[in-house]
Amino acid sequence: MSSNTNSNIEVLMDYSRYWSETQQTINTLDNHRTLRFNNRNIKKIIGFFDIKPNIKLLDSGCGTGVLIKAISEYFHGEIYLAGIDRDVNFIRHAKTKNIINTEFIAGDALKSPFDSNSFDIVLSYTLIEHINTMEFLKEQYRITKSGGFIGVMTCFPPSKIIKVPYFPDEELIYDELYKVINEPEEKRSFDPFLLPEKLEQTGFTGIEIDTISLPIIWDDDSLAHEQKLKIVELKAKEELGYIELIENKLPINKFDNRIEELKSFVKKRYENRVIDIESGKKNWELEMNYTLCIKARKR
Helix, strand or coil: CCHHHHHHHHHHCCCCCHHHHHCCCHHHHHHHHHHHCCHHHHHHHHHHCCCCCCCEEEEECCCCCHHHHHHHHHCCCCCEEEEEECCHHHHHHHHCCCCCCEEEEECCCCCCCCCCCCEEEEEEECCHHHCCHHHHHHHHHHHEEEEEEEEEEEECCCEEECCCCCCHHHHHHHHHHHHHHCCCCCCCCCCHHHHHHHHHHHCEEEEEEEEEECCECCCCCCCCHHHHHHHHHHHHHHHHHHHHHHHHHCCCCCCHHHHHHHHHHHHHHHHHHHHHHHHCCCCCCEEECEEEEEEEEEC
């Protein structure tokens, strides 16, 4: 097949539902980000990016609107928020959240419909690693107000300590299904440590860099009993949503029994976590998510 033919395939590919139907379901992304943007963690993000009430803020690649909802609730709606995402399924779901003073738009973050100098702050979370870096930064520069700034967040692979193990048969089913769908290992050519230089090349100044940890742990004594149970509930929904995505890639009706077995194992594993919480037993399972945060100002 010629390179021209490959190029045509890429041009014709419909990206308006690509992410939600092949990479992360709506529920998986919603639960994933709800876990990470809890009350404690959202304060870290708001603090580093110096987000204040009564400004205009855009979330580029907003997904299902979880970050926007968390920011809105923190400021009790006293902030204008907008979100843009190429995936229409994510945007449709985000609109159902009915967040006040908020607008969600289905569109390309590289060619956004916003006027130049529109926003005080333009944030993005785990978007820049999936698109052309310089095109994205130039577009962010265009729509940011003079004196405003952008905030780029990109994640490192999480570090985990798992004390409640997978069932042996559960791991076998995962292996069996992965072989069928031939899931390739994601390869990232994006280098986050080159971002400061690229921001300077785009024209940004006042570049600040930090890392924020977004931990997930239910044994923390600062959490109420209900909060601990909610974390486990969201983790279970996140993993079951991931299984749903695997199911969508399998031949129809061929592996239904294996999928149901897998779901049963997952539900049992999280039921065991609930039993531990109810009994007061602590496993001290940890999932540490480290996010590189870069803030840069437009002249």
